[in-house]
Amino acid sequence: MFTVGSAIPAATCPSCGTTSARTHGGYRRRLTDLPISGRPVRIDVGVRRFRCDDPGFPRQPNRSADRTKITKDGG
Numbered sequence: 001m002f003t004v005g006s007a008i009p010a011a012t013c014p015s016c017g018t019t020s021a022r023t024h025g026g027y028r029r030r031l032t033d034l035p036i037s038g039r040p041v042r043i044d045v046g047v048r049r050f051r052c053d054d055p056g057f058p059r060q061p062n063r064s065a066d067r068t069k070i071t072k073d074g075g
Contacts, residue, residue: 005046024051
């Protein structure tokens, strides 16, 4: 098993091009491949999310806030 992640402390916003070092959380991805010499192959990748530092750039809405609450009666 390999565990990998980026050593770069900042990232560039893909929409506006501003560089930011502010993280907004992260998650792990687990990749698997066919066995090599009978041994399983797994790569754990640490992924960080960055927040744009440009104050004039419109923020994306929180996706969880857009969901409508559905009750048992359908209302």
